[in-house]
Amino acid sequence: MMEFYLFGMTSVFYAIATGFALFYLYSRHERWSRWMLYFLGAGVCLHLPSFAFRLQEFWSVPANRYYVPINSFYGALSYLALVVALTFFVVEARHRLGILGAFVLPWACLASLSAVFRACHVGNTEIYQLTPALRSYWINIHPMMLMTAYAILGNAFGVGLAFLVQENQVKSRRPTELCYRLPAIADLEDLNYHLVVFAFPILVFGILVGGIWAYGAWGRFWGWDAKEIWALVTALVYGGYLVARAAAGWRGVKAVYISMLGFGCAVFTFVGVNFLSELHGYLSKKG
Amino acid sequence: MELLLVGLNHRSVSVSQREGLAALGTDEWLRRLRSAGWQEAVVVSTCNRFEVYAGSADLRSRGPEVLEEFLESNLGAPLGDGVYRRVGGAAARRLFTVAAGLDSLVVGESEILGQVKQAYETARSHKMTGKLTNVLFQRALYAGKLVRSRTGIGSGRLSVASAAVALAERIFGNLSKSSVLILGAGKMAELSAKHLLSGKVSRLYLANRTWTRAVELAAKFRAEAIRWEDFPPLLSRVDIVISSTGAPKPIMTAEGIAAACRSRRGRSLFLIDIAMPRDIEESVHALDHVYLYTLQDLDGIVAENSARRRGEVAAARALVDEKSAEFQAWIAAVANGERAGLTHSMRGRASSATEPSRLPVTS
Numbered sequence: 001m002m003e004f005y006l007f008g009m010t011s012v013f014y015a016i017a018t019g020f021a022l023f024y025l026y027s028r029h030e031r032w033s034r035w036m037l038y039f040l041g042a043g044v045c046l047h048l049p050s051f052a053f054r055l056q057e058f059w060s061v062p063a064n065r066y067y068v069p070i071n072s073f074y075g076a077l078s079y080l081a082l083v084v085a086l087t088f089f090v091v092e093a094r095h096r097l098g099i100l101g102a103f104v105l106p107w108a109c110l111a112s113l114s115a116v117f118r119a120c121h122v123g124n125t126e127i128y129q130l131t132p133a134l135r136s137y138w139i140n141i142h143p144m145m146l147m148t149a150y151a152i153l154g155n156a157f158g159v160g161l162a163f164l165v166q167e168n169q170v171k172s173r174r175p176t177e178l179c180y181r182l183p184a185i186a187d188l189e190d191l192n193y194h195l196v197v198f199a200f201p202i203l204v205f206g207i208l209v210g211g212i213w214a215y216g217a218w219g220r221f222w223g224w225d226a227k228e229i230w231a232l233v234t235a236l237v238y239g240g241y242l243v244a245r246a247a248a249g250w251r252g253v254k255a256v257y258i259s260m261l262g263f264g265c266a267v268f269t270f271v272g273v274n275f276l277s278e279l280h281g282y283l284s285k286k287g
Numbered sequence: 288m289e290l291l292l293v294g295l296n297h298r299s300v301s302v303s304q305r306e307g308l309a310a311l312g313t314d315e316w317l318r319r320l321r322s323a324g325w326q327e328a329v330v331v332s333t334c335n336r337f338e339v340y341a342g343s344a345d346l347r348s349r350g351p352e353v354l355e356e357f358l359e360s361n362l363g364a365p366l367g368d369g370v371y372r373r374v375g376g377a378a379a380r381r382l383f384t385v386a387a388g389l390d391s392l393v394v395g396e397s398e399i400l401g402q403v404k405q406a407y408e409t410a411r412s413h414k415m416t417g418k419l420t421n422v423l424f425q426r427a428l429y430a431g432k433l434v435r436s437r438t439g440i441g442s443g444r445l446s447v448a449s450a451a452v453a454l455a456e457r458i459f460g461n462l463s464k465s466s467v468l469i470l471g472a473g474k475m476a477e478l479s480a481k482h483l484l485s486g487k488v489s490r491l492y493l494a495n496r497t498w499t500r501a502v503e504l505a506a507k508f509r510a511e512a513i514r515w516e517d518f519p520p521l522l523s524r525v526d527i528v529i530s531s532t533g534a535p536k537p538i539m540t541a542e543g544i545a546a547a548c549r550s551r552r553g554r555s556l557f558l559i560d561i562a563m564p565r566d567i568e569e570s571v572h573a574l575d576h577v578y579l580y581t582l583q584d585l586d587g588i589v590a591e592n593s594a595r596r597r598g599e600v601a602a603a604r605a606l607v608d609e610k611s612a613e614f615q616a617w618i619a620a621v622a623n624g625e626r627a628g629l630t631h632s633m634r635g636r637a638s639s640a641t642e643p644s645r646l647p648v649t650s
Contacts, residue, residue: 029437170458173572173584177442177595180453184460185555251553252576 003057004125006050007078011112013043014081018109021101025178033098040085040105047082054078054125061129068140072126073274076147077115083151084108091155091195099181103165104158138213145206146231149199150266153238156195157263160256163188167253189256193245196259200238207231226276230269237262288327288419289346290618292371292378293354294338297392299369307362308337313406316361317413323357325349327417329410329424331385333402335392340382342419346374375618379423380611386431387607388441395440395596395603400431418621423614426629430610437606439599443592447585448478450592451559452487455527458555458578465526466490470518470538472504473531475561475582480508480529492525494518496532522547522556529559530566541570548574559585 017039024032058069069075085108092100119125130139166188169179182188210231211221222228241258244250250258295305313330320328320341327342339358343349351372359365373381386403388395407424410416416424435441444450452462459465465488469476472495484491491510495501498514505512513521522528522544532538539558544567548556553576560567561582572579613629620627 028439028442166457170454170578171572173580174587175454175457177439179457180442182457184456185458187460249552252555254575255553 003050003053004119006046006053007112007119007125008116010043010046010050011081011109011116013039013046014085014105014109014112017043017101018105021098021105024099025102028177028181033101036098036101036105037089037093040089040101040108044082044085044089047078047085051078051082054127057125057127061127063129063135066140067130067135067137068144069127070143070147071130071134071139072128074115074118074122074126076143076270077111077118079144079147080151080154081108081112081115083148084111084154087152087155087195091191095191097183097191099183100159100162103162104155107154107158133217136213136216138209138216142206142210142213145202145209149203149206150270152195152199152202153263153266156192156199157260159188159192159195160260160263163192163256164253185252189251192256192259196238196241196262200235200242203238204235207235227269227273230265230273234262234265234269237265288342288344288417290375290378290419290423291341291343291349291351291354292338292373292381293351293358294331294336294371294381295366295369296336296338296371296390299371300367304367304369305337307364308332308358311361313409314413317410317415319361320357321413321415325354325357326415327420328415329406329420331382331403331406333399336385336390338381338385340378340420340423342417350374376611376615379427379614379618380607382423382427383430383607383611383614384604386427387434387603388431389600389603389607393445394600395435395442397435397441400428400435403431404428419618422617422629426610426614430607433610434603434606438602439595440603441596443588443595445589445593445596446478447475447561447582447589448482450585450588451479451529451580452482454578454580454588455483455557458557459526462487464489466492466524467527467529468492468494468513468518468521468525469508469510470494470528470530470566471532471562472500473561476529476531477504477508479559479561480510483527484508488527490525492518492521494521519543519547523550525556526554527557527559529561531561532566534562534566535564537566537568539567539571541568541574544571544577545574548576551576561585 017036020032020036020039024036054069054075058067059065070079084104088101088104088108092098092104162182163185166179166182166185169175169182170185183191210228214223215221237258241255241262244258245255295308309332313332316330316332316339317328320330320339325341329340331338331340339354341354351374355366355370355372382403384390386400388397388399391399403424407416407428410420444453455462455465462483467480467483467488467490469480469491480491491508492513493501493505493508493510494513494515494517495504496515498512501512501514504510522539530539544556544558556577558567558571558577558579560579563582565581567579569579571577617627617629
């Protein structure tokens with residue numbers, strides 16, 4: 001229960017940070033950007049002990065011991081929010097791009113609030129005994145890698161949104177004040193690219209590791225399960241983006257649209273597919 | 288110790304009247320003020336004003352009239368009706384207003400902040416500052432910076448050339464890797480070239496129909512002269528094009544630019560057309576990665592910026608009033624022998640203003 005109280009507060013803090021980030025778009029006062037970082041930092045500081053409490057509770061079931069509890073939807077969303085917030089801190093706050101908070105933090109906020117909603121809906125924080133198939137050290141690697149990749153790709157998506165806004169500002173020929181506060185078109189595009197470049201190998205290895213785990217657990221590497229198919233589609237879209245940019249020299253709006261489509265696929269793989277998949281069903285309870 | 292001010296500015300007198308005062312030089316004025324027995328004095332001498340801020344231990348023997356007489360006797364001529372004298376809080380408020388750019392011809396311009404800082408540092412090097420002037424100038428510089436960060440008084444470029452450069456920075460970020468092609472030789476092209484040249488871009492090319500004119504201008508801007516027939520291939524390499532030729536028909540068509548873009552691998556191209564009639568076809572703007580701005584667009588941006596600045600004057604004045612009132616309260620507290628400090632930080636961090644060495648004076 002302690003976990004959920006702390007996590008609830010974390011979510012509120014993320015939501016407030018997001019509020020400040022959005023407000024900072026309209027007010028040129030640095031104060032709002034600072035408050036955004038304070039609340040985000042406080043959120044992360046509550047999130048970590050919340051996760052520690054979760055571990056403690058999860059490990060109180062002997063069969064679960066030393067496995068990371070991100071097998072459930074709640075656990076995965078919570079971890080996702082944490083990595084989005086941390087990536088924002090490391091990348092955007094370090095480069096003093098606080099203005100990007102308005103484009104990135106809504107995803108951390110959405111993930112954590114969805115987790116809270118999920119917990120309220122199900123009535124608990126989804127601490128179950130792991131099924132025998134899941135009791136493997138791969139559970140500490142496969143979901144974690146994918147969630148990390150998704151979180152970084154979420155950041156890239158936010159940066160992509162900021163890029164589209166900025167591109168539109170310059171193209172409109174009537175730039176507003178926002179234009180002079182957002183980073184340059186070229187810089188946003190580069191940041192979007194670098195985030196994808198960083199996340200892509202994690203995504204691909206995460207999927208491969210899943211295959212290895214599947215081979216150990218179910219005796220086959222690849223089974224065209226809905227989740228597997230969509231994960232492949234996601235990887236292909238991002239791969240296509242990287243190839244188009246590096247080899248074919250695609251730049252600008254079209255390239256950014258592809259990377260954003262990739263994030264759409266990632267979200268569908270994470271959420272939507274759960275209703276279709278037999279083996280990865282957090283939501284459908286089929287898995 | 289009471290604060291005094293005697294000064295003349297662009298509103299009160301003509302340039303020629305101020306010239307005599309400025310001609311003597313700040314250093315010489317400070318030396319003469321010292322020999323006349325003034326212990327604390329700072330001379331703010333800029334193109335638009337000549338002001339002396341001084342500390343006086345006794346207003347009866349050393350009041351503003353005495354300071355004015357001192358200036359007149361050293362100038363050898365009367366200062367005239369345009370001179371203004373202020374004492375105490377009014378003098379402080381005046382300096383805060385100057386530092387905020389509210390007294391400048393171009394409202395909110397930021398050069399004045401550097402000039403005030405320079406005036407203060409010169410006085411310090413002459414050991415002509417004390418507790419009063421130290422805190423006064425540190426506070427004025429702080430208020431000047433605060434006004435510019437909290438209000439929009441200093442935001443937005445006010446000339447077509449600088450607005451174009453600001454836009455280029457919104458497209459390419461740091462311009463140090465960008466190259467620029469200037470076509471023709473209009474006044475506006477020269478101005479933009481000057482702005483871009485302040486150490487910003489990596490290469491500057493200049494093409495003109497008359498080769499000798501191109502060479503002449505290229506030398507002036509440290510640019511590379513290009514023969515007129517050689518400019519189209521350059522369009523696939525440069526990032527920014529400023530065009531101001533007298534051509535009767537567009538010299539850059541949508542097909543031409545589209546062809547150039549094919550070998551640009553998606554890099555953005557910023558076209559600035561300041562010619563009349565236009566040099567670049569309007570349909571070029573519809574191409575991906577191409578941003579075409581005309582003189583009319585840039586004029587619109589400048590007009591909007593100056594309107595926004597005017598709209599921020601009231602907010603800036605309120606902030607100046609608030610900060611000068613704080614300073615006056617500090618003076619009063621010190622006069623009563625109380626311990627007093629001023630919050631002196633853009634980030635809300637408190638530090639004592641009574642120790643000038645600890646205060647950031649950088650602008």
